[in-house]
Amino acid sequence: MGSQPTSGCHVVALPYPGRGHINPMMNLCKLLVSKKPDILITFVVTEEWLGFIGSEPKPANVHFATVPNVLPSELHRAKNFPAFLEAIFTKLEAPVEQLLDRLELPVAAIIADTYILRAVRIGKRRNIPVATLWTMSASVFLVFHHFEMLQQKGHFPVDLSERGEYEVDYIPGFARTLITDLPTIFFRNHRQLLLGKALECIAGASKADYFLSTSFSELEPLALDAIRSQLSVPAYCVGPTIPFLDGDxxxxxxxxxxxxxxxxxxxxxxxxxxxxxxxxxxxxxxxxxxxxxxxxxxxxxxxxxxxxxxxxxxxxxxxxxxxxxxxxxxxxxxxxxxxxxxxxxxxxxxxxxxxxxxxxxxxxxxxxxxxxxxxxxxxxxxxxxxxxxxxxxxxxxxxxxxxxxxxxxxxxxxxxxxxxxxxxxxxxxxxRRAAARGGSSDRNLDAFIGDISRAD
The missing domain is CATH 3.40.50.2000 (Glycogen Phosphorylase B;)
Structure with a gap:
């Protein structure tokens, strides 16, 4: 494991408890410590998820901390996903607060998945800057961010069998798209509960201190420019958050x-x-x-x-x-x-x-x-x-x-x-240029590290 740093920048990572979210959060943490070895990261997972990933290789200064299994098991979440999501929104806040109270080192910043709904509120109460990590494409963020435009144009709610081929061509930074190619959460069963919660998370992201995208600037330039212009906080594109540090x-x-x-x-x-x-x-x-x-x-x-x-x-x-x-x-x-x-x-x-x-x-x-x-x-x-x-x-x-x-x-x-x-x-x-030294994502990582280090 190595010894814990006793000084430096202490970051708490709060991933959404799903493999598609935990992996990019861990890869981001690996990138951060590769660039600034005196960063200490406390990576928060449920006890169940520690059992899944606790033996996987990670840098010595990324340490796991657990909260109790207050959520439905990962092994069964697909059977009742709305209930799983509701538990994330309502049952994680108190255990995370209790964990933060137990940490010995002061926390310079929290990096939380956008779908950890209460993270921004926790940070505000404790005067800790919060970076929201968006683990989907920048384009998809824009669709949620401008959901009211779909309503205004009569494109939500909609019957796909009748209007699925209508075009959405009015969202800033979002390429012309058929309604049928929008995220399925707009059209599936349980959409009211799930969509309402997703939109609440997007609204929360706008209140964070930093916005982090797992995309890279050259892949979605118009979408990322639109996000930067529409959010009032620094927006950093730090992708690809994939395990390329492990070699290919x-x-x-x-x-x-x-x-x-x-x-x-x-x-x-x-x-x-x-x-x-x-x-x-x-x-x-x-x-x-x-x-x-x-x-x-x-x-x-x-x-x-x-x-x-x-x-x-x-x-x-x-x-x-x-x-x-x-x-x-x-x-x-x-x-x-x-x-x-x-x-x-x-x-x-x-x-x-x-x-x-x-x-x-x-x-x-x-x-x-x-x-x-x-x-x-x-x-x-x-x-x-x-x-x-x-x-x-x-x-x-x-x-x-x-x-x-x-x-x-x-x-x-x-x-x-x-x-x-x-x-x-x-x-x-x-x-690969974006991720390489001096590339767009590499520079954004440096800027973000500079921000949270100064906040510390």
Whole structure:
């Protein structure tokens, strides 16, 4: 562990308790201590989450602190997500306050996920500056921030089957988008409860002392400029908050040895995230479509291993329960990524320069899919004709359509394939320049560290 610093800048990190939020918060903390070794970070998680991540490698001066398990278990949160979210908003504040009372060193700043609703209020009461960390795209933040515009234009509430193809072209900094490509929280069951809480979190972010985006300036320049102009606090773009500090070289696991034996750019990497998945019927179509495409693949299958296993062909495919995703994406044998379009996975694919086949399930994944395929032009969309913004419903994408899309994505010699890969390489270089010493995100990290150090 190493000894705790007894002086310097002490920061408390409050991530939202979900893998897609904890990972970017931890990666940000690693970036901060890599630039300023005398920073001490207290990383706050529930006791359950400490059991999940307590053994994962981290810098010596990032220390875990726990609050009791006052939330529904991570293992079951998808079964009643509104109840899980309500618990986060109502049950975390008191335990976090009690933890802050126990800390020996004074706190210079709190970095809290935007969805930790009460963090700003806690900071104000204690006179501690709070930085809100937004772990989705800057474009999605703007949609929530200007939600009243959707209402004024008659685009909320709306029946997607009747008006889903209407365009949203009036939000500052937000690219022209169809209503059906907005976050699914606007249109799904429980939308009133979830949307109301999300909007409350966005309003809270505007009251924080700093705004941190996990994107990078070159990826979403108009959206980030709009955020800077509309918020009255410093807004720093510090992405990509992905584990690139761990290196992108191959490891010694069996799946890396398998990748080493495959031709360059020949493997489709398939991973649909850690929270929700598609139906068994759709998974069967996906597995059959990938198999029928004739493309080599590496598939991360968690609960659906038996469904995916039938698609395997000896030597030409591999199914694993987990892998080091960024390192896999950076492996030269990988030529495409079938993704649910979570923001972290999107950033990792951009960092690796790998084109994507997009299969969004919920929330911000749908607008991310649209950006990937239509704005950045580094991917293809797998779309159901269900009018539901990319998820739900019984209409299946057939194995024939999936096989066609997989072959199209992996065809590096077609005109579209060459152009897609050229664009992916350009964004890869922009991403790596932003993160490199003297790059836009690197400079923003320095500025943020300077701010909180002076506040200390």
């Amino acid at each position: 070289g191959a490891g010694d696991a069996a799946y890396f040895r398998w990748l080493d034996a495959q031709p360059i750019g020949s493997v489709l990497y398939v991973s649909l995230g850690s929270f929700l998945s598609v139906s068994d019927a759709q998974m069967e179509e996906m597995a059959a479509g990938v198999r029928d495409s004739g493309v080599r693949f590496l598939w991360v299958a968690r609960g659906e291993t038996s469904l995916v296993g039938g698609a395997r062909e000896e030597g030409a495919s591999l199914v694993v329960p987990w892998c080091e995703q960024l390192k896999v994406l950076c492996h030269p044998s990988v030529g495409g990524f079938w993704t649910h379009c979570g923001w972290n996975s999107t950033l990792e694919a951009i960092y690796a320069g790998v084109p994507m086949l997009t299969c969004p399930l919920l929330m911000d994944q749908v607008p991310n899919s649209k950006q990937i395929a239509e704005d950045w032009k580094i991917g293809l969309r797998v779309k159901k004709e269900d009018g539901g913004g990319g998820g739900g419903g019984e209409n299946l994408v057939t194995r024939q359509e999936i096989a066609r899309l997989v072959r199209k994505l992996m065809d590096a010699e077609s005109g579209e394939g060459r152009e897609m890969r050229k664009r992916a390489r350009e964004l890869r270089e922009a991403c």
